Amino acid sequence: MTADIHTLAGAYALHALDDDERVLFEAHLAECPACDQEVRELEATAARLGGLLRELPPPDLKDRVLAQIDATRQLPPPGPPAPPLSVPLTSVALPTTPPAPATSPSPVVPVASRTSERLLRLLAPAAAVIAIAVVGLGVMVVNLNVRMGELEPGISDTSPGEASVAALLGAHDLDIVTVGEAPQPSDAGADRSGASARVMVSPSLGAAVFLAAGMDPAPHEHAYSLWLVHTDGQLTPVALFDVDPDGTVTQHVEADLSTVEALGVTVEPEQGSLQPSTEPVMLVSLTD
Amino acid sequence: MHAPRPRLTAVDGGADVVPVDEQLLLEVARGDREAFAALYERFAATVFGVVRRTLRDPSQSEEVAQEVFVELWRQAARFDPERGRASTWILTLAHRRAVDRVRTEQSRRDRTDKVAAREHRREHDEVAETVELRLEHQQVRAALDVLTPLQREAVELAYYRGFTYREVAEQLGAPLGTIKTRMRDGLIRMRDALGVAG
Numbered sequence: 001m002t003a004d005i006h007t008l009a010g011a012y013a014l015h016a017l018d019d020d021e022r023v024l025f026e027a028h029l030a031e032c033p034a035c036d037q038e039v040r041e042l043e044a045t046a047a048r049l050g051g052l053l054r055e056l057p058p059p060d061l062k063d064r065v066l067a068q069i070d071a072t073r074q075l076p077p078p079g080p081p082a083p084p085l086s087v088p089l090t091s092v093a094l095p096t097t098p099p100a101p102a103t104s105p106s107p108v109v110p111v112a113s114r115t116s117e118r119l120l121r122l123l124a125p126a127a128a129v130i131a132i133a134v135v136g137l138g139v140m141v142v143n144l145n146v147r148m149g150e151l152e153p154g155i156s157d158t159s160p161g162e163a164s165v166a167a168l169l170g171a172h173d174l175d176i177v178t179v180g181e182a183p184q185p186s187d188a189g190a191d192r193s194g195a196s197a198r199v200m201v202s203p204s205l206g207a208a209v210f211l212a213a214g215m216d217p218a219p220h221e222h223a224y225s226l227w228l229v230h231t232d233g234q235l236t237p238v239a240l241f242d243v244d245p246d247g248t249v250t251q252h253v254e255a256d257l258s259t260v261e262a263l264g265v266t267v268e269p270e271q272g273s274l275q276p277s278t279e280p281v282m283l284v285s286l287t288d
Numbered sequence: 289m290h291a292p293r294p295r296l297t298a299v300d301g302g303a304d305v306v307p308v309d310e311q312l313l314l315e316v317a318r319g320d321r322e323a324f325a326a327l328y329e330r331f332a333a334t335v336f337g338v339v340r341r342t343l344r345d346p347s348q349s350e351e352v353a354q355e356v357f358v359e360l361w362r363q364a365a366r367f368d369p370e371r372g373r374a375s376t377w378i379l380t381l382a383h384r385r386a387v388d389r390v391r392t393e394q395s396r397r398d399r400t401d402k403v404a405a406r407e408h409r410r411e412h413d414e415v416a417e418t419v420e421l422r423l424e425h426q427q428v429r430a431a432l433d434v435l436t437p438l439q440r441e442a443v444e445l446a447y448y449r450g451f452t453y454r455e456v457a458e459q460l461g462a463p464l465g466t467i468k469t470r471m472r473d474g475l476i477r478m479r480d481a482l483g484v485a486g
Binding site: 007008009010011013014015016017018040041042043044045046047048049050051052053054055056057058061062064065066068069070072073074075076077078221 | 317319321324325328329332333334335336337338340341350353354357358359361362363364365366371372373375376379380382383384387421424425427428431443446447448450451452453454456465467468469470471472473474475476478479482484
């Protein structure tokens, strides 16, 4: 991050950032108390602009709202976060319908045949104890890098995503792991238990591509978070994403993968989490 | 700008009174439906006003205003009075949702009415019906008046129309970096003029 990123505080408070930049800036806020304070003040200022706009809604709106809240479960206070993950060890849940995470567990569908029990056990204590800084990890998701090029003139404007796929395909240590049926981009079948994922990974390049198909959109105001699961139990968040309209996902990861033994996907609040707060919906083991 | 300002605001009935909205929101966080209904009454016009100004389409505005209140119910426990006022939290949520909807709509059919964006329409501003509201209007307008024209335009296009700063830059034919800093400098000037504390 450059000092320049501070100047995004105004655009952020006005909700005038693109999604990618917003994710970046929020990661920055988590580690910059000065910006956090400034954003709070500027949000309060922007809200004053909104306070001028008064228009009475139709009277029946209130009844509709009240009826809907009766059917809406409230989120728990943030607090001791991340209840320990307790997934049945050989089953990994896929959200067949987007639920409110942490309130109504998704139906559990076995998906990852190569998922080891050890891995899931690993994920649980790690989630409980490890606080992970989102930035400064030497990990950058490529699709964010594209925007970074605009944020910080000087970074190359080639698309690292395309470059990494080509390089990956030629890597001597390319490993391809598929769970579920091979991803079919146009798989729009009603039976979403057919979700699948494929990971192409090359430790020597420090690059991986995560592909998935048949996934449901992330629940409202939530996003999927992609994690690297390290052999020592550490979890590194590498991307926040939603599925494309056809149910597919493509995420490029550039990171030190030498100690990574799995990639996991959880549902998180849309601004992301420092550690998984829900059970993994997908887990792809890179080891046998 | 340096005249003493009454410590009154549009929505919470005055800062020296018990902070009603904060209290209500904390009760909503505990699942209090009556508190929610009361909070609805206090914020319905403002939330709908923000959403309607940003989206303009009346039926979409109703949908989004409904979403905003349901989210307010759902996320109430996330409100932290240490980090800001209830009105800020609620209006930030409302604006965020309205902007999200604008962008969704926009990706579907790239907005064709960019020219209309240049109009600074006022007709949705309800006439201030109380002394407090009238004072609030005066204060905010006065704070907007301390901005340079470019700062003001950048802030207004973003807030009232849901434009990204890229879109604002395009609209105004100014470099991205300029718009970024104008938005921040503009809000900072307004903050100082309004005496806003975080």
